[in-house]
Amino acid sequence: MSPMAIMMHTFRLLALASCLVSAAVAHPVNSGCKSLAIRKEWRALGYEGQKAYVDAIKCLSALPHDPSLSPTGATPLQPLDxxxxxxxxxxxxxxxxxxxxHFTGRFFAWHRHFLHTVEGILRDKCQYGGHIPYWDWTLGDYADIKHSSIFSTDPVVGLGTFPDASTNFTVVDGAFANLTRRYPDPHHVQRNYTIHPFETQIFPFSFNLPYKDANDTQTLDEWNKIITSFVGNYTAFQEYVDGVRAEGLHNAAHLSLGGDMANVAHSPNDPLFFLLHGQLDRLWAKWQEHDPANFHSIGGGEVQDLSDFDAFPAGNGTRVTKDTIIYLSNLGPDVKIETLFDIRGGNLCYEYAT
Ligand SMILES: [Cu+2]
Known part of the structure; x- marks a missing residue:
């Protein structure tokens, strides 16, 4: 080997070593985790991975109610069936x-705990070998959400296309066609895409921008802007994701998909919920990792205040802290928010593939 070749070879080894060191510093496997689960984008699952998720959802839909479920009573509800x-x-x-x-400082932490708990139930009760997938709409889908390739008619792995009024907006193709749901009334999963969800008032307050395109919130530019903004200020981060007058990414995504997904209470009726919230959990994780000041940042209030939403979009009342409890109606354990900051640690032990 010539001196030049040796020098280049050494340089490459050093570069590789420094790469490995920086990767190890940035993403340590923390104590308590034997290994890290990898959550993947829906399309990266491939046919078998998508089929495994679909089969697990269908399995859970066929298992009986667990009588140990114990509502907190935080929201007035119809009785359990x-x-x-x-x-x-x-x-x-x-x-x-x-x-x-929702619209409280518990928002991201509660949904992180919820998704992780549901993932565990799918694995324990339905032999699901995978993990909660996410839908990365910044991969070009945002230009035409309704026709994203994830909404396939494939009867085994397709999430189904958007129905119309002729079926009362019931999903009639794809793998989840005619999936029965109990709440709030017995029905099949419904979707009804609209690019202008803010034309219709659904909250006690009115929307500011009735003709705002929902997918304006789903662009790659918006994604990157959110991750790099609000340094050290969780409250501002959450307020932006929900948006002024709830016209931000989270609500725009839900409301534009319509049907079950548009309902703040029973949106998980549609298995698409877990792909959407996988993406939002990924957004929080990316924001947390963007700056050390973000990682443990938390805020907002414990009390939803839709009557004074402009003043308290992330909740009123007692301030949410790392010691605030996340309640899960006995679907899983109640935990403190501090256990939910690190997706690669504690009981979480996962990371996002991209
Ligand atoms: Cu929710």
Whole structure:
């Protein structure tokens, strides 16, 4: 080997070593985790991975209600139906948290704990070998959400196309066609895409921008702007994701998909919920990792205040801290927010593939 070749070879080894060191510093496997689960984008799962998720959702939908489910009472609700399914229990848990985990400082932490718990139930009760997938709409889908390739008609792995009024907006193709749900009334999963969800008032306050395109919130530019902004200020981060007058990314994504997904209480009726919230959990994780000042930042209030939303978009009342409890209606354990900051540590032990 010539001196030049040796020098280049050494340089490459040093570069590789420094790469490995920086990767190890940035993403340590923390104590308590034997290994890290990798959550993947829906399309990266491939046919078998998508089929495994679909099969697990169908399995949970066929298992009976677990009588140990115990609503917190934080949201006034219809009674539990003893003849419902284990999947309906998951939906009911979310309904029970309508007032405590939406437009409050618990929002991201509650949904992180919820997704991780549901993932565990799918694995324990339905032999699911995978993990919660995410839908990365910044991969070009945002230009035409309704026709994203994830909404396939494939009867085994397709998430189904958007139905129309002829089926009362019931999803009739794809793998989840005619999936039965119990809450709030017995029905099949419904979707109804609209690019202008803010034309219709659904909250006690009115929207500011009725003709705002929902997918303006789903661009790659917006994604990167959110991750790099609000350094050290969780409250501002959450307020932006929910948006002024709730016209931000989170609500725009839900409301534009319509049907079950548009309902703040029973949106998990549609298995698409977990792909959407996988992406939002990934957004929080990316923001947390962007700056050390973000990682443990938390804020907002414990009390939802839609009547004074402009003043308290992330909640009023007692300030949410690392010691605030995340309640899960006995679907899983109640935990402190401090256990939910590090996705690669504690009981979480996962990371995002991209
Ligand atoms: Cu929610």
């Amino acid at each position: 003893a003849n419902s399914s284990r999947y309906d229990d998951v939906v009911y848990t979310h309904m029970d948290a309508t007032n405590s985990a």
